[in-house]
Amino acid sequence: MQSPHQHPDRHRRRPWYLRRVWRTAVALAAATVLSIATASLVSGTASAATNTPGTIVGQQSGRCVDSQGAGTANGTPVQIYDCNGTGAQQWQVRADGSILNPGSGRCVDVTAAGTANGTRVQLYDCNGTAAQRWTVGANGALTNPNSGRCLDANGSANSSYLQIWDCAGTANQSWTVNGSSDTGGGNSFWSQIHAGWNLGNSFDATCGETCWGNPATTKPMIDLIATKFNYIRIPVTWSGHMTSGAPNYTVDPSYFARLKQVVDWAISDNMFVDINIHHDGGGDSWLIPSTGAMSRTEPEFVALWKQIANYFNGEGNHLLFEAMNEPQDANGGNRYGGGTSDNWGPINTLNQDFVNVVRATGGNNSSRWLIVVPYGANAQTGADNLTVPAGANIAVSLHTYNPWAFASTTAPNYLTWDGSMNYLPDGDVNNANRLFTSRGIPVTWTEFGATVKPYNGGDNSAEVAKFETHITTYAKQFGQKTVVWDNGYTGVGDDQFGLLNRTTVQWQRPNIVNALQAAAG
Incomplete structure (x- = not known):
């Protein structure tokens, strides 16, 4: 079990970004802000x-x-x-x-x-x-x-x-x-989405909603989040809430009901909501995207998404489904390098399975926005080898914590953001534009951010605000959306990505929150 004081993704990260040879920026003049047809599309009408x-x-x-x-x-x-x-x-x-x-x-x-x-x-x-x-x-x-x-x-x-x-x-x-908006934010669906926020280390905690140190999510929390963000990603880990194994992999109805309660709170605040399969993939978990593991991974993945799709089919288009989080080999093999040929075929198969299963349930799922994910949610090699399934209303999820030397506390432990390293996150955004948004496929950076570190007797939250607003602003010009990572940990040091104090239901980092809201528009 992961330490309750660390997000499993965050403490396993390595500064692979610093080892990557970055591609030159894609020319911007030819790029129009593009995205897939609106979620209001109804076949035949x-x-x-x-x-x-x-x-x-x-x-x-x-x-x-x-x-x-x-x-x-x-x-x-x-x-x-x-x-x-x-x-x-x-x-x-x-x-x-x-x-x-x-x-x-x-x-x-x-x-x-x-x-x-x-x-x-x-x-x-x-x-x-x-x-x-x-x-x-x-x-x-x-x-x-x-x-x-x-x-x-x-x-x-x-x-x-x-x-x-x-x-x-x-x-x-x-x-x-596609239909462009006056603000360059994509079509009439995606132009409604502005700043995004993650309810991290809650429903994705592998041992239960509160076991990683966060209190249970409440409606006052969601109401406060909705004053600054109108897109909420709810990472969800399912494996600890299954009442049966193969072949049905049945999810506990009470877990569905609790998740739906939070989803409905957010939708009632006019938020867009993204739910996914989170820590069921990675480490030694079951969702292993490799050729040898697919005989177990694929049936469980299909059974799980069939249940999720059927349970939430009654929700309107404010609910989005995201296929996976950072799919990776057992023990995280080559996650930060973007995977190998042994991973790319299985990842593409799973993403296609996801689309097929959800669409087959009909109803609102016929036109619901679906978000597919490359190996490791990697914005370079992983993204290069992603095949986006054909069809309307399909977007791509990517992550960037680039450069990790600023986003984490690891050496050289950069504390300030003066713009000299803008080219690193920009390289991720440019590659996503080359591969996806320039072709009309929306991109949402479902995780990005930096931990708040000790600095000059206080903290560097002002520097984090500059870093995060730069990414938000740069991605916005391509119509790409950004969803900041918040794990609920509001101290100073390693893995302190928290913006909201969930116990007091107050913003711990209002300077970062306000800057993100302004940058997203």
Whole structure:
């Protein structure tokens, strides 16, 4: 059992960031703030409409729907092309089901109102006819009801034309529909999310909610958190609350009920809530993403997510599911290096299982936002080898405590943040943009932060505030969201990530909290 005074993830961390050769920053000029279609998308209805323009990205190619040659005339072919942020790649899904290109004032149109396979798609004067009506499915399909066929890319290379074809659920028919916001915060779902906070070392404690030293979560706590943060991540460890093992791996109903109580408190405060599988993975726990362990890991993972999805299906779109925390080999093998080829295949399989299981439960889970995770939640090699499942409303979870020499108390024990090391967390954000947000896949940094250390007879909380607001601000320009780690430990020294004093229900570090709220907007 882990020490009750340390978060299991935090005290095992090593300064792998300092050993990494960092990639050069991705050019920012070509990056538009992107994210997947809104959680309000409902398959087959006009409620799938977004009210602001954004890109439509092919999930097979990673390229954007584009007006050929930036043309604006009737009959201009619609194709896919490298995403470049130009007006030729801006689209607005409207309430009547039409897709408008604001730059030309024309709509995506099936040529001559055709219904046959292979009929090409063009720009044409918006006229409200059936040839210009589209529905957005939870699987990412854009369907033309008049023909019963789907928008289809005839290839994945630049200039591949778009056509309609029998709906097959294939990657070349799966699209990420984005709508930008005035603040650059992503589409109408993600633009609602601002500052995020972790209820760490409570439901994720492996021996019970209070056994790592935190009091039981109360509604006054949640109410106070909601005054500064509108996204709360509730890490959850399930293995100690199962009443049966294989093959059902049944979760204790009383544990579900207690978790739901806290989830509902947060949602009643208009917060967005993220629940996950946390310390069931890592160390010598059962969720081991390696080829040799999958015969045990996969059935338990599937059984657990099926129960979670069914139990919470009645919750609206303010509840998000996150597949795993920092999945890793037994004893944490190569977690901070991003894993090996023995891990990447199993991780991708588990993430796909997660999406399949949740979507199969139907109801609100058909369009609920799902968050997938690379090996170790690693923002470099782990992220490089993550395959994001196809379909709408899927985001990526990553972690950064970079540089660990500032975020922890380990040598050289940096105490101040003067900007000279900005390039280290920026490297993580840039890589996430290159891989995901530039392709329309939202990123949420579900953990980041730094412990508060002794400094000049007091503490360095002001320096921590600068560090954390830099990450928040830098990530924000790409539409990436940040969720600060809070383990409830509010002293000074090792593993003191606490911002909220959960006993007195007062902010222990109001300077950090206020700075994060301002930076997130």
